[in-house]
Amino acid sequence: MPDEMTPQGSSSEAAPERPQVDRKARFKIPPHRPDKQPAAERTQNWDEVYHLFDVSTARIEAERCIQCPAAPCQKACPVHNDIPGALWLLEQGDFNGAANVFRETSELPEMCGRLCPQERLCEGHCVVGKNALPVAIGKLETFTTEWQRANGGPQHPPPAAPTGRSVAIVGSGPAGIGAAERLARLGHSVTIYEAWPEPGGVLRYGIPDFKLNKPAVARKFEELSTLGVEVRTNMRIGVDLSWDDLRASADAVFVAIGASEGARLGIPGEDADGVITATEFLVRSNLPPEELPESLRTSLGSPKRVVVVGGGDTSMDCVRSARRLGAEEVTLVYRRTEAEMQGRIEERTHAVEEGVRFEYLASPIEVLHDAEGHVSGLRCVRMELGDADDTGRRRPHPVEGSEFDIAAEIVVTAIGYNVDPEWGVAVPSVTRDRWDRLVVDPETMQTNLTGVFAGGDDVNGADLVVTALADSHRAAEAIDRYLRTLLREPMREGPLVGDSSFL
Ligand SMILES: Cc1cc2nc3c(=O)[nH]c(=O)nc-3n(C[C@H](O)[C@H](O)[C@H](O)COP(=O)(O)OP(=O)(O)OC[C@H]3O[C@@H](n4cnc5c(N)ncnc54)[C@H](O)[C@@H]3O)c2cc1C
Numbered sequence: 001m002p003d004e005m006t007p008q009g010s011s012s013e014a015a016p017e018r019p020q021v022d023r024k025a026r027f028k029i030p031p032h033r034p035d036k037q038p039a040a041e042r043t044q045n046w047d048e049v050y051h052l053f054d055v056s057t058a059r060i061e062a063e064r065c066i067q068c069p070a071a072p073c074q075k076a077c078p079v080h081n082d083i084p085g086a087l088w089l090l091e092q093g094d095f096n097g098a099a100n101v102f103r104e105t106s107e108l109p110e111m112c113g114r115l116c117p118q119e120r121l122c123e124g125h126c127v128v129g130k131n132a133l134p135v136a137i138g139k140l141e142t143f144t145t146e147w148q149r150a151n152g153g154p155q156h157p158p159p160a161a162p163t164g165r166s167v168a169i170v171g172s173g174p175a176g177i178g179a180a181e182r183l184a185r186l187g188h189s190v191t192i193y194e195a196w197p198e199p200g201g202v203l204r205y206g207i208p209d210f211k212l213n214k215p216a217v218a219r220k221f222e223e224l225s226t227l228g229v230e231v232r233t234n235m236r237i238g239v240d241l242s243w244d245d246l247r248a249s250a251d252a253v254f255v256a257i258g259a260s261e262g263a264r265l266g267i268p269g270e271d272a273d274g275v276i277t278a279t280e281f282l283v284r285s286n287l288p289p290e291e292l293p294e295s296l297r298t299s300l301g302s303p304k305r306v307v308v309v310g311g312g313d314t315s316m317d318c319v320r321s322a323r324r325l326g327a328e329e330v331t332l333v334y335r336r337t338e339a340e341m342q343g344r345i346e347e348r349t350h351a352v353e354e355g356v357r358f359e360y361l362a363s364p365i366e367v368l369h370d371a372e373g374h375v376s377g378l379r380c381v382r383m384e385l386g387d388a389d390d391t392g393r394r395r396p397h398p399v400e401g402s403e404f405d406i407a408a409e410i411v412v413t414a415i416g417y418n419v420d421p422e423w424g425v426a427v428p429s430v431t432r433d434r435w436d437r438l439v440v441d442p443e444t445m446q447t448n449l450t451g452v453f454a455g456g457d458d459v460n461g462a463d464l465v466v467t468a469l470a471d472s473h474r475a476a477e478a479i480d481r482y483l484r485t486l487l488r489e490p491m492r493e494g495p496l497v498g499d500s501s502f503l
Contacts, residue, residue, distance in 0.1 A: 099148035113142030160187035173201020175256035175456025178472030238426025269367030274375030310414030444478035
């Protein structure tokens with residue numbers, strides 16, 4: 001490693017050759033992680049848990065990468081970031097160059113660095129991680145792209161000349177963002193329609209500030225605006241603008257409406273006052289009222305006892321938000337054991353550190369309420385695990401006579417999300433599966449409707465930021481090809497129906 005610890009700020013164009021590294025020496029470098037706020041301190045604020053790496057520690061951690069030619073980390077990344085390439089530049093002190101490498105394959109590297117379940121993706125495939133902590137790829141991605149933002153910002157080549165063709169994107173979450181940026185850079189005119197008052201999808205209306213700060217989301221939309229992308233908020237397609245009018249407004253449409261319908265518990269008392277879905281709980285605790293629709297502007301107050309039902313990342317966001325709202329007793333109820341939980345280990349560790357109580361092998365059977373209909377608690381039953389189900393996880397069964405109650409003023413349901421079935425009412429001709437997910441050609445992301453594409457959670461069901469982004473890349477490429485067939489036609493008023501057989 002060079003002695004010089006000052007960042008150089010050069011670009012990846014002059015990327016130094018990557019020599020064979022001394023792997024044995026690199027295996028001996030102790031792992032580093034950025035500092036984080038102590039639990040007692042961070043439950044008193046909504047700031048991000050982790051601080052950024054400092055420049056010298058980031059370079060040392062990047063040097064732990066052994067530059068494997070097969071790069072299993074890159075293969076495991078849904079957008080195939082060139083991780084060894086970026087970390088090589090980073091260890092040389094070329095933070096700008098490293099950030100540019102991440103930006104080549106991702107429109108949201110600051111977000112992915114913070115939010116991806118790296119233990120299942122890049123870091124889970126890191127060869128160094130076989131015998132030690134893996135290289136902190138996610139935290140290094142966040143460090144280098146934030147460093148670039150603070151030091152002149154990303155430098156992109158100017159967008160292509162206008163093509164005269166237009167795309168309407170429904171939804172401004174990661175899938176909508178990825179497609180908008182790629183299509184705008186290719187010279188197409190892009191308009192995003194968003195139902196909420198502010199853009200960002202779950203990045204804004206869901207994921208709490210302690211995982212991802214909101215200015216990072218706002219910055220992305222400033223960038224899209226400089227590319228000429230128009231964002232029209234408070235526009236729910238199917239309500240504020242009909243599908244037919246939307247379709248007539250553009251040459252192609254990308255549907256990226258996510259999966260926002262919180263699943264119900266289906267138990268007695270569920271309609272009591274104080275039972276709320278995860279999204280409602282998160283947005284009412286995290287966002288200022290002016291960024292919310294009228295119906296969600298009332299304060300949650302300061303609940304003393306909160307119970308959250310569910311075992312994924314969303315439920316961890318809820319329990320940890322409850323602690324930051326000042327709740328003294330926060331309990332998570334999950335019907336299996338920790339081994340079957342699908343969310344990130346890091347989030348669970350943080351929740352435990354922050355004083356959340358975990359009730360594993362417990363399932364809710366009734367919401368308890370007082371005479372006025374306010375929640376007073378949750379009745380649960382103990383579970384035991386039986387044979388594996390079709391997901392490979394052991395199926396839980398109730399243990400007779402094991403009922404117990406947990407006192408609470410708020411019960412939050414975080415047991416999964418489905419695609420809004422109203423979309424099928426708005427666009428009856430689009431093919432959906434039995435869970436209301438849009439059915440697409442997996443290569444092109446085109447639906448059964450010519451010129452109408454879809455991607456992200458509305459196709460996959462509730463998934464990840466990075467998988468939504470990967471879908472948007474495939475869709476943008478296919479939409480561009482589709483629009484270019486239109487370009488061969490003479491320009492005329494209004495949208496054209498292109499030749500989709502080439503897809
Ligand atoms: C609380 C929570 C925490 C999460 N944490 C993580 C995490 O840590 N890491 C991770 O990788 N993933 C996480 N996820 C999942 C991740 O956020 C999603 O997979 C991702 O946001 C999907 O992107 P998307 O663009 O498909 O949809 P979304 O982000 O849901 O965006 C869809 C947008 O479409 C808009 N829309 C819907 N219907 C209409 C309409 N009719 N007209 C106009 N606009 C419409 C919605 O308002 C929304 O803004 C989390 C999800 C939740 C809910």
